[in-house]
Amino acid sequence: MLTIALGAYETFPTDQYGKSAAGWRPGLTDHQVYESGRGRWKLGARANSERYALFTAKGIVVLAVEINSIGAPDADGRRTITGTVLQPGDPVYDKYVGEDPPVGRSQNPIQYIETPFDRTECACGCGNANPPGRTFVPGHDQKALHERVAKVGGVAAFLHWFDQTWTGEAVGATTTDGAE
Structure with missing residues:
Protein backbone atom coordinates (compact mmCIF):
# COMPACT_ATOMS: atom_id res chain seq x y z
CA MET A 1 0.00 0.00 0.00
CA LEU A 2 1.23 3.45 -0.90
CA THR A 3 0.99 6.23 1.69
CA ILE A 4 1.34 9.89 0.81
CA ALA A 5 1.74 12.57 3.47
CA LEU A 6 0.11 15.83 2.42
CA GLY A 7 1.37 19.21 3.51
CA ALA A 8 -0.65 22.30 4.28
CA TYR A 9 -3.26 23.25 1.69
CA GLU A 10 -2.24 25.91 -0.78
CA THR A 11 -3.74 27.28 -3.96
CA PHE A 12 -1.84 28.63 -6.93
CA PRO A 13 -2.48 29.60 -10.56
CA THR A 14 -3.40 26.56 -12.61
CA ASP A 15 -0.21 24.89 -13.75
CA GLN A 16 0.57 23.04 -17.00
CA TYR A 17 -0.87 19.86 -15.45
CA GLY A 18 -4.22 21.45 -14.65
CA LYS A 19 -3.56 21.64 -10.91
CA SER A 20 -4.45 24.72 -8.89
CA ALA A 21 -4.14 23.36 -5.34
CA ALA A 22 -2.09 20.94 -3.29
CA GLY A 23 -2.18 19.63 0.26
CA TRP A 24 -4.88 19.30 2.89
CA ARG A 25 -6.91 21.42 5.29
CA PRO A 26 -10.01 20.68 7.37
CA GLY A 27 -13.26 21.05 5.45
CA LEU A 28 -12.08 19.75 2.09
CA THR A 29 -14.36 17.23 0.41
CA ASP A 30 -12.95 13.81 -0.45
CA HIS A 31 -12.89 14.87 -4.10
CA GLN A 32 -10.91 18.02 -3.27
CA VAL A 33 -8.39 16.01 -1.23
CA TYR A 34 -8.06 13.53 -4.10
CA GLU A 35 -7.52 16.26 -6.69
CA SER A 36 -5.04 18.19 -4.57
CA GLY A 37 -3.09 15.13 -3.46
CA ARG A 38 -3.07 12.63 -6.31
CA GLY A 39 -0.44 14.05 -8.56
CA ARG A 40 3.11 15.06 -9.22
CA TRP A 41 4.94 12.65 -6.93
CA LYS A 42 8.31 10.97 -7.36
CA LEU A 43 7.10 7.37 -7.25
CA GLY A 44 9.42 4.41 -7.62
CA ALA A 45 8.81 1.23 -9.58
CA ARG A 46 7.13 -0.34 -6.55
CA ALA A 47 4.21 2.08 -6.96
CA ASN A 48 3.25 0.22 -10.15
CA SER A 49 2.24 -2.84 -8.14
CA GLU A 50 0.32 -1.08 -5.37
CA ARG A 51 -3.47 -1.47 -5.24
CA TYR A 52 -4.30 1.26 -2.73
CA ALA A 53 -3.09 4.69 -1.66
CA LEU A 54 -3.69 6.37 1.68
CA PHE A 55 -3.40 10.14 1.97
CA THR A 56 -2.37 11.38 5.41
CA ALA A 57 -2.28 14.84 6.93
CA LYS A 58 -1.54 16.15 10.42
CA GLY A 59 -1.15 12.63 11.83
CA ILE A 60 -4.37 11.11 10.48
CA VAL A 61 -5.43 9.19 7.37
CA VAL A 62 -7.74 11.56 5.50
CA LEU A 63 -8.46 9.61 2.30
CA ALA A 64 -8.19 6.10 0.84
CA VAL A 65 -8.03 5.47 -2.90
CA GLU A 66 -8.09 2.27 -4.95
CA ILE A 67 -5.44 2.84 -7.61
CA ASN A 68 -6.59 2.36 -11.20
CA SER A 69 -3.35 3.53 -12.80
CA ILE A 70 -0.21 5.53 -12.21
CA GLY A 71 0.89 7.80 -15.02
CA ALA A 72 4.24 7.68 -16.75
CA PRO A 73 6.88 10.04 -15.37
CA ASP A 74 6.84 13.56 -16.73
CA ALA A 75 10.00 15.49 -17.63
CA ASP A 76 11.04 15.86 -13.97
CA GLY A 77 10.21 12.25 -13.03
CA ARG A 78 6.94 12.98 -11.25
CA ARG A 79 3.84 10.84 -11.66
CA THR A 80 0.11 11.11 -11.04
CA ILE A 81 -2.23 8.57 -9.42
CA THR A 82 -5.64 7.90 -10.95
CA GLY A 83 -8.07 5.97 -8.84
CA THR A 84 -11.40 5.57 -7.12
CA VAL A 85 -12.01 7.38 -3.84
CA LEU A 86 -13.14 4.79 -1.30
CA GLN A 87 -16.18 5.36 0.91
CA PRO A 88 -17.41 4.04 4.28
CA GLY A 89 -18.21 0.35 3.97
CA ASP A 90 -15.08 -0.42 1.96
CA PRO A 91 -12.72 -2.49 4.14
CA VAL A 92 -9.67 -0.30 3.38
CA TYR A 93 -11.59 2.89 4.16
CA ASP A 94 -13.05 1.45 7.35
CA LYS A 95 -9.67 0.28 8.63
CA TYR A 96 -7.60 3.37 7.91
CA VAL A 97 -9.55 6.60 7.30
CA GLY A 98 -9.81 8.70 10.43
CA GLU A 99 -7.09 6.66 12.15
CA ASP A 100 -3.39 7.14 12.81
CA PRO A 101 -1.28 6.48 9.70
CA PRO A 102 0.05 2.90 9.47
CA VAL A 103 3.56 4.31 8.89
CA GLY A 104 5.94 6.27 11.07
CA ARG A 105 7.02 9.84 10.43
CA SER A 106 9.50 10.33 7.61
CA GLN A 107 11.05 13.19 5.68
CA ASN A 108 9.88 11.46 2.52
CA PRO A 109 6.15 11.98 1.95
CA ILE A 110 5.97 8.68 0.05
CA GLN A 111 6.10 5.42 2.00
CA TYR A 112 5.09 1.85 1.23
CA ILE A 113 3.65 -0.76 3.58
CA GLU A 114 2.54 -4.31 3.06
CA THR A 115 -1.01 -5.04 4.19
CA PRO A 116 -3.42 -7.94 3.72
CA PHE A 117 -5.40 -5.67 1.37
CA ASP A 118 -2.53 -5.70 -1.12
CA ARG A 119 -2.80 -9.39 -1.73
Missing part, protein backbone atom coordinates in the same frame (compact mmCIF):
# COMPACT_ATOMS: atom_id res chain seq x y z
CA THR A 120 -4.84 -10.95 -4.51
CA GLU A 121 -5.69 -14.58 -5.18
CA CYS A 122 -3.13 -16.61 -7.12
CA ALA A 123 -4.07 -16.84 -10.82
CA CYS A 124 -3.39 -20.59 -10.89
CA GLY A 125 -6.64 -21.17 -9.00
CA CYS A 126 -5.07 -22.63 -5.83
CA GLY A 127 -6.87 -20.09 -3.62
CA ASN A 128 -3.69 -18.82 -1.95
CA ALA A 129 -2.94 -15.13 -1.56
CA ASN A 130 0.00 -14.01 -3.66
CA PRO A 131 2.56 -11.33 -2.79
CA PRO A 132 1.75 -7.71 -3.68
CA GLY A 133 2.22 -6.91 -7.33
CA ARG A 134 2.29 -10.52 -8.44
CA THR A 135 -0.23 -12.61 -10.32
CA PHE A 136 1.05 -15.94 -9.00
CA VAL A 137 2.43 -17.29 -5.75
CA PRO A 138 6.12 -17.98 -6.53
CA GLY A 139 6.39 -21.17 -8.60
CA HIS A 140 2.65 -21.44 -9.27
CA ASP A 141 2.95 -19.97 -12.76
CA GLN A 142 5.08 -22.97 -13.76
CA LYS A 143 2.76 -25.36 -11.95
CA ALA A 144 -0.27 -23.95 -13.82
CA LEU A 145 1.55 -24.03 -17.15
CA HIS A 146 2.70 -27.64 -16.75
CA GLU A 147 -0.79 -28.77 -15.67
CA ARG A 148 -2.21 -27.30 -18.86
CA VAL A 149 0.53 -28.78 -21.04
CA ALA A 150 -0.26 -32.20 -19.52
CA LYS A 151 -3.98 -31.78 -20.33
CA VAL A 152 -3.12 -31.36 -24.02
CA GLY A 153 -0.94 -34.48 -23.98
CA GLY A 154 2.60 -33.26 -23.33
CA VAL A 155 4.96 -30.65 -24.73
CA ALA A 156 4.90 -31.83 -28.37
CA ALA A 157 1.10 -31.98 -28.41
CA PHE A 158 0.91 -28.58 -26.69
CA LEU A 159 3.23 -27.00 -29.25
CA HIS A 160 1.20 -28.46 -32.12
CA TRP A 161 -2.08 -27.26 -30.56
CA PHE A 162 -0.62 -23.81 -29.85
CA ASP A 163 0.76 -23.39 -33.38
CA GLN A 164 -2.64 -24.36 -34.83
CA THR A 165 -4.71 -22.04 -32.63
CA TRP A 166 -2.63 -18.97 -31.86
CA THR A 167 -3.74 -15.93 -33.88
CA GLY A 168 -0.79 -13.69 -33.06
CA GLU A 169 -2.84 -11.63 -30.61
CA ALA A 170 -1.52 -11.52 -27.04
CA VAL A 171 -4.20 -12.44 -24.49
CA GLY A 172 -2.57 -10.50 -21.64
CA ALA A 173 0.78 -8.88 -21.04
CA THR A 174 2.78 -10.38 -18.20
CA THR A 175 6.26 -9.85 -16.91
CA THR A 176 8.80 -12.60 -16.47
CA ASP A 177 8.08 -12.80 -12.73
CA GLY A 178 4.41 -13.60 -13.35
CA ALA A 179 3.11 -10.14 -12.49
CA GLU A 180 0.66 -8.56 -14.89
Whole structure:
Protein backbone atom coordinates (compact mmCIF):
# COMPACT_ATOMS: atom_id res chain seq x y z
CA MET A 1 0.00 0.00 0.00
CA LEU A 2 1.23 3.45 -0.90
CA THR A 3 0.99 6.23 1.69
CA ILE A 4 1.34 9.89 0.81
CA ALA A 5 1.74 12.57 3.47
CA LEU A 6 0.11 15.83 2.42
CA GLY A 7 1.37 19.21 3.51
CA ALA A 8 -0.65 22.30 4.28
CA TYR A 9 -3.26 23.25 1.69
CA GLU A 10 -2.24 25.91 -0.78
CA THR A 11 -3.74 27.28 -3.96
CA PHE A 12 -1.84 28.63 -6.93
CA PRO A 13 -2.48 29.60 -10.56
CA THR A 14 -3.40 26.56 -12.61
CA ASP A 15 -0.21 24.89 -13.75
CA GLN A 16 0.57 23.04 -17.00
CA TYR A 17 -0.87 19.86 -15.45
CA GLY A 18 -4.22 21.45 -14.65
CA LYS A 19 -3.56 21.64 -10.91
CA SER A 20 -4.45 24.72 -8.89
CA ALA A 21 -4.14 23.36 -5.34
CA ALA A 22 -2.09 20.94 -3.29
CA GLY A 23 -2.18 19.63 0.26
CA TRP A 24 -4.88 19.30 2.89
CA ARG A 25 -6.91 21.42 5.29
CA PRO A 26 -10.01 20.68 7.37
CA GLY A 27 -13.26 21.05 5.45
CA LEU A 28 -12.08 19.75 2.09
CA THR A 29 -14.36 17.23 0.41
CA ASP A 30 -12.95 13.81 -0.45
CA HIS A 31 -12.89 14.87 -4.10
CA GLN A 32 -10.91 18.02 -3.27
CA VAL A 33 -8.39 16.01 -1.23
CA TYR A 34 -8.06 13.53 -4.10
CA GLU A 35 -7.52 16.26 -6.69
CA SER A 36 -5.04 18.19 -4.57
CA GLY A 37 -3.09 15.13 -3.46
CA ARG A 38 -3.07 12.63 -6.31
CA GLY A 39 -0.44 14.05 -8.56
CA ARG A 40 3.11 15.06 -9.22
CA TRP A 41 4.94 12.65 -6.93
CA LYS A 42 8.31 10.97 -7.36
CA LEU A 43 7.10 7.37 -7.25
CA GLY A 44 9.42 4.41 -7.62
CA ALA A 45 8.81 1.23 -9.58
CA ARG A 46 7.13 -0.34 -6.55
CA ALA A 47 4.21 2.08 -6.96
CA ASN A 48 3.25 0.22 -10.15
CA SER A 49 2.24 -2.84 -8.14
CA GLU A 50 0.32 -1.08 -5.37
CA ARG A 51 -3.47 -1.47 -5.24
CA TYR A 52 -4.30 1.26 -2.73
CA ALA A 53 -3.09 4.69 -1.66
CA LEU A 54 -3.69 6.37 1.68
CA PHE A 55 -3.40 10.14 1.97
CA THR A 56 -2.37 11.38 5.41
CA ALA A 57 -2.28 14.84 6.93
CA LYS A 58 -1.54 16.15 10.42
CA GLY A 59 -1.15 12.63 11.83
CA ILE A 60 -4.37 11.11 10.48
CA VAL A 61 -5.43 9.19 7.37
CA VAL A 62 -7.74 11.56 5.50
CA LEU A 63 -8.46 9.61 2.30
CA ALA A 64 -8.19 6.10 0.84
CA VAL A 65 -8.03 5.47 -2.90
CA GLU A 66 -8.09 2.27 -4.95
CA ILE A 67 -5.44 2.84 -7.61
CA ASN A 68 -6.59 2.36 -11.20
CA SER A 69 -3.35 3.53 -12.80
CA ILE A 70 -0.21 5.53 -12.21
CA GLY A 71 0.89 7.80 -15.02
CA ALA A 72 4.24 7.68 -16.75
CA PRO A 73 6.88 10.04 -15.37
CA ASP A 74 6.84 13.56 -16.73
CA ALA A 75 10.00 15.49 -17.63
CA ASP A 76 11.04 15.86 -13.97
CA GLY A 77 10.21 12.25 -13.03
CA ARG A 78 6.94 12.98 -11.25
CA ARG A 79 3.84 10.84 -11.66
CA THR A 80 0.11 11.11 -11.04
CA ILE A 81 -2.23 8.57 -9.42
CA THR A 82 -5.64 7.90 -10.95
CA GLY A 83 -8.07 5.97 -8.84
CA THR A 84 -11.40 5.57 -7.12
CA VAL A 85 -12.01 7.38 -3.84
CA LEU A 86 -13.14 4.79 -1.30
CA GLN A 87 -16.18 5.36 0.91
CA PRO A 88 -17.41 4.04 4.28
CA GLY A 89 -18.21 0.35 3.97
CA ASP A 90 -15.08 -0.42 1.96
CA PRO A 91 -12.72 -2.49 4.14
CA VAL A 92 -9.67 -0.30 3.38
CA TYR A 93 -11.59 2.89 4.16
CA ASP A 94 -13.05 1.45 7.35
CA LYS A 95 -9.67 0.28 8.63
CA TYR A 96 -7.60 3.37 7.91
CA VAL A 97 -9.55 6.60 7.30
CA GLY A 98 -9.81 8.70 10.43
CA GLU A 99 -7.09 6.66 12.15
CA ASP A 100 -3.39 7.14 12.81
CA PRO A 101 -1.28 6.48 9.70
CA PRO A 102 0.05 2.90 9.47
CA VAL A 103 3.56 4.31 8.89
CA GLY A 104 5.94 6.27 11.07
CA ARG A 105 7.02 9.84 10.43
CA SER A 106 9.50 10.33 7.61
CA GLN A 107 11.05 13.19 5.68
CA ASN A 108 9.88 11.46 2.52
CA PRO A 109 6.15 11.98 1.95
CA ILE A 110 5.97 8.68 0.05
CA GLN A 111 6.10 5.42 2.00
CA TYR A 112 5.09 1.85 1.23
CA ILE A 113 3.65 -0.76 3.58
CA GLU A 114 2.54 -4.31 3.06
CA THR A 115 -1.01 -5.04 4.19
CA PRO A 116 -3.42 -7.94 3.72
CA PHE A 117 -5.40 -5.67 1.37
CA ASP A 118 -2.53 -5.70 -1.12
CA ARG A 119 -2.80 -9.39 -1.73
CA THR A 120 -4.84 -10.95 -4.51
CA GLU A 121 -5.69 -14.58 -5.18
CA CYS A 122 -3.13 -16.61 -7.12
CA ALA A 123 -4.07 -16.84 -10.82
CA CYS A 124 -3.39 -20.59 -10.89
CA GLY A 125 -6.64 -21.17 -9.00
CA CYS A 126 -5.07 -22.63 -5.83
CA GLY A 127 -6.87 -20.09 -3.62
CA ASN A 128 -3.69 -18.82 -1.95
CA ALA A 129 -2.94 -15.13 -1.56
CA ASN A 130 0.00 -14.01 -3.66
CA PRO A 131 2.56 -11.33 -2.79
CA PRO A 132 1.75 -7.71 -3.68
CA GLY A 133 2.22 -6.91 -7.33
CA ARG A 134 2.29 -10.52 -8.44
CA THR A 135 -0.23 -12.61 -10.32
CA PHE A 136 1.05 -15.94 -9.00
CA VAL A 137 2.43 -17.29 -5.75
CA PRO A 138 6.12 -17.98 -6.53
CA GLY A 139 6.39 -21.17 -8.60
CA HIS A 140 2.65 -21.44 -9.27
CA ASP A 141 2.95 -19.97 -12.76
CA GLN A 142 5.08 -22.97 -13.76
CA LYS A 143 2.76 -25.36 -11.95
CA ALA A 144 -0.27 -23.95 -13.82
CA LEU A 145 1.55 -24.03 -17.15
CA HIS A 146 2.70 -27.64 -16.75
CA GLU A 147 -0.79 -28.77 -15.67
CA ARG A 148 -2.21 -27.30 -18.86
CA VAL A 149 0.53 -28.78 -21.04
CA ALA A 150 -0.26 -32.20 -19.52
CA LYS A 151 -3.98 -31.78 -20.33
CA VAL A 152 -3.12 -31.36 -24.02
CA GLY A 153 -0.94 -34.48 -23.98
CA GLY A 154 2.60 -33.26 -23.33
CA VAL A 155 4.96 -30.65 -24.73
CA ALA A 156 4.90 -31.83 -28.37
CA ALA A 157 1.10 -31.98 -28.41
CA PHE A 158 0.91 -28.58 -26.69
CA LEU A 159 3.23 -27.00 -29.25
CA HIS A 160 1.20 -28.46 -32.12
CA TRP A 161 -2.08 -27.26 -30.56
CA PHE A 162 -0.62 -23.81 -29.85
CA ASP A 163 0.76 -23.39 -33.38
CA GLN A 164 -2.64 -24.36 -34.83
CA THR A 165 -4.71 -22.04 -32.63
CA TRP A 166 -2.63 -18.97 -31.86
CA THR A 167 -3.74 -15.93 -33.88
CA GLY A 168 -0.79 -13.69 -33.06
CA GLU A 169 -2.84 -11.63 -30.61
CA ALA A 170 -1.52 -11.52 -27.04
CA VAL A 171 -4.20 -12.44 -24.49
CA GLY A 172 -2.57 -10.50 -21.64
CA ALA A 173 0.78 -8.88 -21.04
CA THR A 174 2.78 -10.38 -18.20
CA THR A 175 6.26 -9.85 -16.91
CA THR A 176 8.80 -12.60 -16.47
CA ASP A 177 8.08 -12.80 -12.73
CA GLY A 178 4.41 -13.60 -13.35
CA ALA A 179 3.11 -10.14 -12.49
CA GLU A 180 0.66 -8.56 -14.89
